[in-house]
Amino acid sequence: MSLLVVGSVALDTVETPFGNATEALGGSALFFACAACRLHPVQVVGVVGDDYPFAQLEKLAGNGIDLSGVEKVKGESFRWKGKYSYDLQSRETLETRLGVFADFQPRIPPNFRNAEWVFLGNIDPELQLSVLDQIKKPKLVACDTMNYWINGKRDVLLQLLRHIDVLMVNDSEARELSGDWNVYRAARWIMDRGPKRVVIKQGVYGAVLTEGKSVFYVPAFPLESVFDPTGAGDSFAGGFMAYLAKAGDASPANLKRAMVFGATMGSFAVEDFSINRLASLSLDEVSSRARAFRDLVHVDVEPETVGRQAR
Amino acid sequence: MSLLVVGSVALDTVETPFGNATEALGGSALFFACAACRLHPVQVVGVVGDDYPFAQLEKLAGNGIDLSGVEKVKGESFRWKGKYSYDLQSRETLETRLGVFADFQPRIPPNFRNAEWVFLGNIDPELQLSVLDQIKKPKLVACDTMNYWINGKRDVLLQLLRHIDVLMVNDSEARELSGDWNVYRAARWIMDRGPKRVVIKQGVYGAVLTEGKSVFYVPAFPLESVFDPTGAGDSFAGGFMAYLAKAGDASPANLKRAMVFGATMGSFAVEDFSINRLASLSLDEVSSRARAFRDLVHVDVEPETVGRQAR
Numbered sequence: 175m176s177l178l179v180v181g182s183v184a185l186d187t188v189e190t191p192f193g194n195a196t197e198a199l200g201g202s203a204l205f206f207a208c209a210a211c212r213l214h215p216v217q218v219v220g221v222v223g224d225d226y227p228f229a230q231l232e233k234l235a236g237n238g239i240d241l242s243g244v245e246k247v248k249g250e251s252f253r254w255k256g257k258y259s260y261d262l263q264s265r266e267t268l269e270t271r272l273g274v275f276a277d278f279q280p281r282i283p284p285n286f287r288n289a290e291w292v293f294l295g296n297i298d299p300e301l302q303l304s305v306l307d308q309i310k311k312p313k314l315v316a317c318d319t320m321n322y323w324i325n326g327k328r329d330v331l332l333q334l335l336r337h338i339d340v341l342m343v344n345d346s347e348a349r350e351l352s353g354d355w356n357v358y359r360a361a362r363w364i365m366d367r368g369p370k371r372v373v374i375k376q377g378v379y380g381a382v383l384t385e386g387k388s389v390f391y392v393p394a395f396p397l398e399s400v401f402d403p404t405g406a407g408d409s410f411a412g413g414f415m416a417y418l419a420k421a422g423d424a425s426p427a428n429l430k431r432a433m434v435f436g437a438t439m440g441s442f443a444v445e446d447f448s449i450n451r452l453a454s455l456s457l458d459e460v461s462s463r464a465r466a467f468r469d470l471v472h473v474d475v476e477p478e479t480v481g482r483q484a485r
Numbered sequence: 486m487s488l489l490v491v492g493s494v495a496l497d498t499v500e501t502p503f504g505n506a507t508e509a510l511g512g513s514a515l516f517f518a519c520a521a522c523r524l525h526p527v528q529v530v531g532v533v534g535d536d537y538p539f540a541q542l543e544k545l546a547g548n549g550i551d552l553s554g555v556e557k558v559k560g561e562s563f564r565w566k567g568k569y570s571y572d573l574q575s576r577e578t579l580e581t582r583l584g585v586f587a588d589f590q591p592r593i594p595p596n597f598r599n600a601e602w603v604f605l606g607n608i609d610p611e612l613q614l615s616v617l618d619q620i621k622k623p624k625l626v627a628c629d630t631m632n633y634w635i636n637g638k639r640d641v642l643l644q645l646l647r648h649i650d651v652l653m654v655n656d657s658e659a660r661e662l663s664g665d666w667n668v669y670r671a672a673r674w675i676m677d678r679g680p681k682r683v684v685i686k687q688g689v690y691g692a693v694l695t696e697g698k699s700v701f702y703v704p705a706f707p708l709e710s711v712f713d714p715t716g717a718g719d720s721f722a723g724g725f726m727a728y729l730a731k732a733g734d735a736s737p738a739n740l741k742r743a744m745v746f747g748a749t750m751g752s753f754a755v756e757d758f759s760i761n762r763l764a765s766l767s768l769d770e771v772s773s774r775a776r777a778f779r780d781l782v783h784v785d786v787e788p789e790t791v792g793r794q795a796r
Binding site: 467 | 690700701710775781
């Protein structure tokens with residue numbers, strides 16, 4: 175029941191109203207892996223330059239993260255520098271230096287090709303397709319993307335949609351892809367083009383899962399302090415996919431639980447800079463927060479009673 | 486177990502990307518009443534001018550809405566004219582003519598003064614206080630307000646907070662009142678100043694109820710078509726308060742159910758202009774949508790299992 179992620183491994187320099195981090199571990203694959211490994215071992219495919227802080231990376235290996243698919247090549251690692259607004263609701267990219275990531279050609283190691291649960295982090299959809307060509311028989315493929323590819327490589331992206339099971343995007347991406355502002359219509363538009371399920375992430379408001387006509391909603395965990403939203407979406411994906419990999423099948427009930435574990439890991443990710451909070455998490459903390467989601471939304475509605483007694 | 490609302494009774498002229506309504510029934514008290522009456526009889530206190538379309542108003546009386554507290558005075562009725570953005574997420578007020586509403590001094594008829602469940606719609610906090618002076622022994626008082634009063638009559642509003650049980654505002658109002666962007670900290674700030682519970686409405690994302698340290702979240706009902714968001718918040722309040730009035734007590738479990746019925750009525754309100762959808766609602770439709778909220782969020786998380794088996 176192996177779980178594979180392909181994506182970026184980066185060095186993030188982040189400024190928020192609450193502090194900053196300089197050249198800290200980041201990237202979609204790393205956030206995904208650090209969230210996923212709390213529930214299930216995870217294999218990572220990515221690339222770093224020879225300036226990457228390997229010692230920090232190696233420490234993660236002990237947590238069930240297999241980094242043997244992360245190529246180390248000559249050159250600069252991928253660096254991203256961003257600054258968040260006072261309310262953390264928007265961010266400005268100050269600098270993007272792709273470095274060795276510019277020539278990234280994902281090569282899936284032979285022992286990773288049996289992966290059953292595959293997450294394609296936000297990279298060029300052509301590369302995402304090339305990953306799928308290398309995986310033998312995935313059980314479920316989920317995929318992220320971004321506005322840059324939606325605009326720049328729309329045809330390839332639409333082709334990719336026909337080969338994946340879950341598209342996992344944020345609301346602005348869903349809107350841009352579908353041309354529809356309403357997220358439920360946008361999800362239907364996407365499902366009409368391939369993936370049987372769509373997950374639309376809505377930041378502090380939570381996330382929506384659609385499958386056919388059914389809709390499932392998980393709120394974001396109520397946090398009084400958020401330090402750094404970077405990586406929240408990839409951490410969500412990590413919790414989501416790791417739960418499915420652990421459960422072993424993507425039944426509707428398991429998909430709902432996966433949403434809760436996704437929201438759980440996303441909520442931890444934002445409590446500190448970089449992967450710091452995720453890296454220090456205990457299983458008890460994960461279980462206890464996942465349980466707390468139940469109290470957050472569960473209600474016994476007995477509308478029949480209302481019907482009988484009203485007026 | 487009588488239920489009372491005090492607020493505006495207006496004529497709304499609304500333009501949305503999907504159509505428009507001209508001088509249609511509106512106002513906080515009217516939306517509240519049209520939503521509430523599906524679950525529980527409701528008494529309305531407000532004022533209209535002699536140009537109000539009384540015939541339309543009278544029709545509502547058959548639905549359990551007692552309009553004997555709506556004063557008819559010489560002059561123009563309150564008129565509001567607004568235009569919504571393409572995504573319905575923002576609106577521009579084109580015209581506000583207060584008319585007879587400018588001199589509104591709520592007079593609670595003697596037979597309304599025993600009201601146990603009271604909603605103070607969005608009017609001058611001085612008037613909201615004067616309403617409370619006229620109510621004998623309310624069981625629960627909920628109250629709305631807006632940025633105009635938060636800025637212009639802050640001291641009176643803070644005084645009012647000490648006398649109410651639930652403040653029901655949208656997220657921008659909660660932020661402006663507390664000076665805190667984080668809605669959970671904002672809610673705590675408000676609870677520290679009087680009301681034991683706070684409901685923060687978040688539009689298409691749903692609503693949050695806080696009581697002490699507990700947080701309950703109800704999403705907005707997933708709608709593929711929204712026609713006119715006007716009155717959604719007051720309809721939410723109507724469903725919320727009517728459920729409590731019907732249930733007879735504001736236990737934590739009933740408050741959660743009230744949130745679901747609030748979200749249910751809010752979701753119906755936006756499906757048509759003015760009070761049109763609310764006015765045509767059957768109890769079956771209400772029950773069935775309230776039930777649908779269960780499927781929207783319920784999940785069986787068994788994190789213990791995850792804990793035992795992980796890695």
